Every structure is written in structure tokens, then in C-alpha cells.
Amino acid sequence: xxxxxxxxxxxxxxxxxxxxxxxxxxxxxxxxxxxxxxxxxxxxxxxxxxxxxxxxxxxxxxxxxxxxxxxxxxxxxxxxxxxxxxxxxxxxxxxxxxxxxxxxxxxxxxxxxxxxxxxxxxxxxxxxxxxxxxxxxxxxxxxxxxxxxxxxxxxxxxxxxxxxxxxxxxxxxxxxxxxxxxxxxxxxxxxxxxxxxxxxxxxxxxxxxxxxxxxxxxxxxxxxxxxxxxxxxxxxxxxxxxxxxxxxxxxxxxxxxxxxxxxxxxxxxxxxxxxxxxxxxxxxxxxxxxxxxxxxxxxxxxxxxxxxxxxxxxxxxxxxxxxxx
Numbered sequence: 001x002x003x004x005x006x007x008x009x010x011x012x013x014x015x016x017x018x019x020x021x022x023x024x025x026x027x028x029x030x031x032x033x034x035x036x037x038x039x040x041x042x043x044x045x046x047x048x049x050x051x052x053x054x055x056x057x058x059x060x061x062x063x064x065x066x067x068x069x070x071x072x073x074x075x076x077x078x079x080x081x082x083x084x085x086x087x088x089x090x091x092x093x094x095x096x097x098x099x100x101x102x103x104x105x106x107x108x109x110x111x112x113x114x115x116x117x118x119x120x121x122x123x124x125x126x127x128x129x130x131x132x133x134x135x136x137x138x139x140x141x142x143x144x145x146x147x148x149x150x151x152x153x154x155x156x157x158x159x160x161x162x163x164x165x166x167x168x169x170x171x172x173x174x175x176x177x178x179x180x181x182x183x184x185x186x187x188x189x190x191x192x193x194x195x196x197x198x199x200x201x202x203x204x205x206x207x208x209x210x211x212x213x214x215x216x217x218x219x220x221x222x223x224x225x226x227x228x229x230x231x232x233x234x235x236x237x238x239x240x241x242x243x244x245x246x247x248x249x250x251x252x253x254x255x256x257x258x259x260x261x262x263x264x265x266x267x268x269x270x271x272x273x274x275x276x277x278x279x280x281x282x283x284x285x286x287x288x289x290x291x292x293x294x295x296x297x298x299x300x301x302x303x304x305x306x307x308x309x310x311x312x313x314x315x316x317x318x319x320x321x322x323x324x325x
Contacts, residue, residue: 093113093128097111098115098324099308100115100306105117109322116130119194131200136173136207136226137168137210138172139170140170153173153174155173174217174218175218185226189233192234205227209223209246209249210223212246231258232257235257242259243279259282260282261282267293268288276303281302283303285304285305287306296325297325304324
């Protein structure tokens with residue numbers, strides 16, 4: 001049976017209104033809490049460098065006002081290290097008259113403007129004078145002094161005998177260790193200082209190549225390290241220093257600190273060109289044979305070349321020989 005249209009009843013309407021009012025009353029009695037807001041941090045707060053958390057407390061300036069945290073002061077840059085003052089070294093003149101007077105000092109011949117003399121002599125007045133020092137071997141007249149003061153610097157073989165350069169009867173000096181080199185530098189350093197005090201213009205250290213006569217007991221490296229100590233001492237007095245002989249070490253000039261070269265018989269052994277590649281025309285040449293001297297004067301007209309007798313005696317002695325070009 002079909003139902004007819006819904007028919008409103010006054011009684012039913014009153015009941016619905018009452019029920020709705022009851023529901024509204026219950027809703028008002030139960031308050032829904034409003035979620036609280038976390039206050040946002042102040043716009044002036046910053047993360048401290050190195051801090052593990054955010055600092056929300058504004059920094060206070062000395063005036064009492066909140067402001068940004070002060071920035072760290074920049075690290076000051078170190079002052080540049082001043083460059084050392086270089087002392088100008090006066091080298092021997094090139095293409096000049098040269099005399100080699102190790103056997104005894106005498107008045108230089110006409111035309112001579114460079115002379116080399118032993119450290120025990122005086123420089124030649126008005127002439128560029130080079131002070132000869134035997135820094136790698138012991139001259140026969142000084143053996144007693146070395147035995148008394150530095151016996152452990154006298155090179156010995158496996159049997160305890162001195163190692164001697166047979167050509168000049170000179171004992172080799174032991175520069176095989178840093179301690180030995182420092183001790184030797186102190187000895188020779190006093191001689192270099194003496195040369196400077198006398199008024200010499202440059203230093204010549206002889207027997208740089210003594211390692212070649214040591215039977216393998218001395219080395220090139222030791223010789224280079226030793227001559228560098230001598231060079232530092234000479235430069236400390238404002239004096240240039242020569243490389244004496246030893247073409248094997250010319251390529252290590254910078255390590256040695258040498259400023260010019262003195263070469264014995266480089267024409268005889270065709271070595272003068274090797275020295276010129278490193279030192280230019282600042283090469284002083286000693287020849288002991290006329291034919292080598294003649295060849296050298298023709299081949300190297302800009303070098304200072306002298307012809308001397310091998311014993312380097314004075315004009316008053318038999319056998320004296322001198323010429324220059």
C-alpha cells in the first residue's frame with residue numbers, strides 16, 4: 001500500500017525543536033581548545049658561528065639596545081719579510097794583466113793589474129789582490145799545527161796512514177761529515193777574515209778537487225758543501241770567491257756560491273771553454289808550458305792568462321818564468 005504525503009503534526013514539531021536545542025547546549029558546554037602559537041624568533045637573532053643551536057636572545061650593545069651580534073675582527077695579515085740587503089761584490093777586471101805569486105811576493109811586472117798571493121803575504125798596493133788559501137789540503141809547513149789542534153781532520157786510510165797528494169806532498173783534509181765541514185769552515189773562516197783585514201779584494205780556495213785524490217774517501221758532494229761554507233764566509237766580508245780548478249763541479253756553481261774561476265792549465269787540457277760557459281770572461285788562467293800559453297792567448301783573447309814556472313819562484317830565483325796576455 002502506497003504511503004501518502006508527509007503530514008506535519010504540531011506535537012512532532014515541538015519534539016524536534018526541543019531535541020535540537022539540547023544538542024546545541026551540549027556543544028557550548030564542551031570547549032575545543034585553540035592551539036597555542038610558538039612565538040617566532042626575533043628578526044635580529046643570528047646563528048653564532050660554531051654554535052650547535054640557534055641563539056634567540058638578541059645581542060645587547062654597550063648602549064643597551066638590541067642589535068646584531070658583533071662580527072669578529074679580521075685576522076691581520078703578517079708584514080712582508082724584508083729582503084736582505086745585497087752587498088755588491090767587486091770581481092777581478094776582465095782581459096787584464098795577471099800574475100800568480102804564490103812562491104813569494106814581489107813587485108808586479110809592468111801591465112799587471114791582478115795578482116794572487118798567499119794569505120801570509122800582503123796585498124799588492126793599488127792592484128786587485130787575491131788571497132790564496134789552501135782550504136782542502138795541508139801544506140807541509142803546517143802539518144805540526146794541524147796535528148796539535150785538529151788531528152781528526154787529517155784524512156787517513158784504512159791502516160791509519162795519512163792520505164797524501166803525491167804531486168805536492170800535502171795531506172788531504174777530511175770534509176766527509178757535516179761536523180768536520182763545520183770545524184774546517186771555522187778554521188778557514190779565520191784565515192778569510194785575516195785576508196779581509198789585510199785589504200785583499202777576493203779569495204782563492206785551492207784544491208777543491210781533492211776528492212779526486214782521496215781514493216773514494218771524499219766526495220764531490222762534500223766538496224760542494226764545504227766550498228759553500230767558505231763562500232758564505234767570504235761574502236760575509238764583502239769578498240768574492242773563486243772556483244779553483246775542477247771542471248766536474250762547474251755545473252754546480254750556484255750550490256757552491258762561487259763568483260769567478262781560476263784555472264790551471266785549462267788550455268793544455270782543453271777545459272777553458274767549460275769555465276767560460278759558467279763564468280763568462282771572469283776566468284783567470286795559469287799555464288806552465290809556452291805552447292799552451294800561446295794557444296790560449298789566440299783562442300781566448302778576452303781572458304786573463306799568465307805563463308809561470310811550475311814552482312812559482314820570484315824574479316831573483318833561477319827558473320823564474322813570466323809572461324801574460
